[in-house]
Amino acid sequence: MTDAIETLATSRESDLSAVLIAATDGYLDTIDMSVLASALDDIDASHIRRQIALILGLDDTGLPDDLDTPFADGLAALSTLAGEIAALAASQARHTLNSNSDAVREANTAAGAFLSAFRADTADAIRAAIESAIYGSGTPDARAAQLRRAIGLSVKQATSLEIMREAVQTYLDAPRVLVPARTDAAGNRIRASYVRKVDARAIIAATRGHLSAAQIRMLAKALGNPNLTAANADAMLDRHAAALRRYRTQAVMGEGIHALTEQAKLTGWLIAHRFGALPADQRRYWHTAGDERVRHQHSQVKIMNPLGVPLGEPFDTPFGPRMSPPLEWGCRCRARLGAKP
Numbered sequence: 001m002t003d004a005i006e007t008l009a010t011s012r013e014s015d016l017s018a019v020l021i022a023a024t025d026g027y028l029d030t031i032d033m034s035v036l037a038s039a040l041d042d043i044d045a046s047h048i049r050r051q052i053a054l055i056l057g058l059d060d061t062g063l064p065d066d067l068d069t070p071f072a073d074g075l076a077a078l079s080t081l082a083g084e085i086a087a088l089a090a091s092q093a094r095h096t097l098n099s100n101s102d103a104v105r106e107a108n109t110a111a112g113a114f115l116s117a118f119r120a121d122t123a124d125a126i127r128a129a130i131e132s133a134i135y136g137s138g139t140p141d142a143r144a145a146q147l148r149r150a151i152g153l154s155v156k157q158a159t160s161l162e163i164m165r166e167a168v169q170t171y172l173d174a175p176r177v178l179v180p181a182r183t184d185a186a187g188n189r190i191r192a193s194y195v196r197k198v199d200a201r202a203i204i205a206a207t208r209g210h211l212s213a214a215q216i217r218m219l220a221k222a223l224g225n226p227n228l229t230a231a232n233a234d235a236m237l238d239r240h241a242a243a244l245r246r247y248r249t250q251a252v253m254g255e256g257i258h259a260l261t262e263q264a265k266l267t268g269w270l271i272a273h274r275f276g277a278l279p280a281d282q283r284r285y286w287h288t289a290g291d292e293r294v295r296h297q298h299s300q301v302k303i304m305n306p307l308g309v310p311l312g313e314p315f316d317t318p319f320g321p322r323m324s325p326p327l328e329w330g331c332r333c334r335a336r337l338g339a340k341p
Contacts, residue, residue, distance in 0.1 A: 005088050009261040012081050017253045023070035024152040037144040045134050062123035075112035082111040082264045089268025095277035107267045114256030125158040149241035157244045163210045167203050168233045171223050174198030195226045262324040281340040283308035289332040
């Protein structure tokens with residue numbers, strides 16, 4: 001039955017991620033970039049903000065109206081999922097769950113907390129991107145393109161993307177100079193070539209602490225090309241923004257549904273226990289993924305709880321008491337039912 005729970009959760013996670021990614025991509029395709037750039041070609045910041053809100057169709061929270069329905073549908077789907085998982089968990093003890101019980105309603109109500117946070121963070125990133133578009137460097141067209149890229153990202157992702165754009169723009173603004181043909185010390189003829197009259201290493205060094213190692217490598221590759229054009233740079237930033245959106249959505253859905261699954265399982269087990277459907281000696285046991293990626297603190301939970309824990313009591317962990325996994329971001333641990341040894 002545990003496998004059935006995890007199969008259901010994985011399927012819903014994949015479905016919901018796909019829906020949100022498709023909805024965001026579809027919305028981005030509707031943005032008129034020429035109109036957006038025109039709005040940014042103004043000197044009145046307050047007027048620009050109002051115009052951008054209209055162009056992007058932002059609601060009172062700062063999220064595009066076009067994304068309200070997908071998020072609302074997602075919340076409804078998560079509420080249903082919580083009830084389904086609780087019912088599956090209760091059925092492990094051959095107990096039929098009453099979907100109208102207070103415990104199930106509480107699980108359903110709490111189910112979408114992570115999606116609500118995801119929604120709010122998305123809106124925060126759009127607001128921050130609007131300010132960057134108003135006061136940032138570059139042409140109105142370049143700033144409009146960067147604003148569009150930031151939609152669907154987190155605040156941190158949008159900030160890193162803006163740092164990458166500014167670094168590339170600094171490189172593109174540098175003049176190209178012709179290095180004449182020459183002969184090296186070994187007598188090899190080196191053809192004439194153009195180079196950018198700028199220290200690319202200094203540009204990259206200024207981004208350290210703000211970009212990931214992968215982003216720095218991507219930037220170094222771009223800045224190592226003296227023939228880089230604005231179109232090439234835009235294409236690179238567009239691809240990276242799309243990859244960041246997919247990663248963020250899938251990661252948040254994975255983390256949130258993992259936590260929801262564990263909480264809903266516990267709800268189902270507690271209800272079954274309350275009705276006497278579970279044997280008195282049943283306890284919960286902490287299980288890691290059991291591979292080389294398991295973090296030391298996570299492997300310690302099993303050692304700290306060798307006899308498991310009663311259904312209504314928390315696990316002892318290196319991070320303090322926890323009612324159920326996940327222990328922290330990226331945790332793959334699960335709780336299992338079992339008899340007391």
